[in-house]
Amino acid sequence: MANQPYTISQRILVLGAGELGLAIISALRAHPSRPDVAVLLRPDSSSTNSIPNDIDIIPGNLSDPVEALADILRPFEIVISASGFAGGPGSQLHIARAALHAGIEWYFPWQFGVDYDVIGRGSSQPLFDEQLSVRELLRAQDKVKWTIVSTGLFTSFLFEPAFGVVDLDSDSSATTGRRRATVTALGDWKNRVTVTPARDIGRLVAHIALDPVSTTNADGVDERTGVLHIASDTLTFDRLAELLEKRGWEVTRKLASVAALQAKLEAEPDDVGLRYQLVWARNRGVAWEVESSWNGRRGIPMEDLETWLASSRLR
Numbered sequence: 001m002a003n004q005p006y007t008i009s010q011r012i013l014v015l016g017a018g019e020l021g022l023a024i025i026s027a028l029r030a031h032p033s034r035p036d037v038a039v040l041l042r043p044d045s046s047s048t049n050s051i052p053n054d055i056d057i058i059p060g061n062l063s064d065p066v067e068a069l070a071d072i073l074r075p076f077e078i079v080i081s082a083s084g085f086a087g088g089p090g091s092q093l094h095i096a097r098a099a100l101h102a103g104i105e106w107y108f109p110w111q112f113g114v115d116y117d118v119i120g121r122g123s124s125q126p127l128f129d130e131q132l133s134v135r136e137l138l139r140a141q142d143k144v145k146w147t148i149v150s151t152g153l154f155t156s157f158l159f160e161p162a163f164g165v166v167d168l169d170s171d172s173s174a175t176t177g178r179r180r181a182t183v184t185a186l187g188d189w190k191n192r193v194t195v196t197p198a199r200d201i202g203r204l205v206a207h208i209a210l211d212p213v214s215t216t217n218a219d220g221v222d223e224r225t226g227v228l229h230i231a232s233d234t235l236t237f238d239r240l241a242e243l244l245e246k247r248g249w250e251v252t253r254k255l256a257s258v259a260a261l262q263a264k265l266e267a268e269p270d271d272v273g274l275r276y277q278l279v280w281a282r283n284r285g286v287a288w289e290v291e292s293s294w295n296g297r298r299g300i301p302m303e304d305l306e307t308w309l310a311s312s313r314l315r
């Protein structure tokens with residue numbers, strides 16, 4: 001994506017190495033600026049074995065007290081949180097406070113997802129309110145540069161049974177020779193969802209953080225900072241069903257209306273999957289145009305859903 005010579009090697013710390021953390025680490029490692037990349041992991045982390053030998057593993061726990069965590073973050077110029085929501089309520093604010101306390105140069109919080117500003121407070125997913133509090137915290141200061149990369153849904157998550165949209169009947173092929181799937185539209189068949197695979201997110205995070213492209217807009221604002229929207233594909237639930245049919249799946253279509261999901265959530269208030277489904281069913285802050293996204297405006301090629309499906313990750 002870049003042909004410029006690189007003179008500065010950045011020290012970058014990635015927090016966590018799950019699906020997204022590993023993709024970011026891989027893209028940073030492949031970057032021509034050859035940054036100095038480290039990853040923070042708990043000493044007993046199951047992710048340790050997946051870390052390439054040339055990446056430093058910094059032992060730590062994101063729930064360490066703010067000052068102790070800040071001491072770990074301080075030697076790094078860029079900190080990218082790929083910790084997921086695993087830490088539970090309070091963890092995103094906690095990490096953001098540590099990043100500000102450490103006074104690092106540039107912070108990428110774990111906000112790789114929907115547009116929390118558009119969804120607003122009081123959504124069906126209480127963790128989203130905390131994401132807005134993180135934004136308030138970051139916006140209220142000008143010491144630490146920050147970038148939020150809104151990605152929509154991770155493409156893989158669209159196929160997670162827990163998300164409740166695509167149910168692939170893995171036995172169908174073996175028993176009947178035909179592959180059957182159920183697609184459940186959230187809210188409406190015409191509702192749209194933006195998706196980005198972890199690999200594309202990793203590539204773009206590396207590009208945003210490391211390529212010395214001229215990105216100051218007419219107002220003098222660095223276009224690599226603030227809330228950015230990236231997108232590999234934006235499609236309706238109807239199109240999702242069509243794409244699966246095109247790949248040879250026999251698709252049964254179901255609709256989960258907002259009212260039906262709300263009623264289910266009232267009966268099962270602890271069902272996290274339902275909380276997520278309602279966010280997409282309400283159809284706000286979950287989809288944006290690829291053409292006007294950060295990557296779309298720069299003509300950066302991304303992996304759309306049809307290409308992602310064709311790479312046979314689903315059997």
Ligand SMILES: NC(=O)c1ccc[n+]([C@@H]2O[C@H](COP(=O)([O-])OP(=O)(O)OC[C@H]3O[C@@H](n4cnc5c(N)ncnc54)[C@H](OP(=O)(O)O)[C@@H]3O)[C@@H](O)[C@H]2O)c1
Nearest residue numbers: 016017018019020045046047061062083084113153154157
């Ligand atoms: N926009 C979206 O679609 C979206 C948003 C959120 C999540 N998701 C889905 O949720 C799943 C999780 O996402 P992910 O892969 O990025 O996250 P993940 O698999 O949960 O990985 C989180 C990483 O952070 C580490 N971690 C967690 N708590 C920690 C702590 N207290 N201290 C230090 N390290 C800690 C974990 O290490 P350990 O090995 O120690 O646990 C792990 O390496 C994915 O399958 C993704 O598709 C999707």
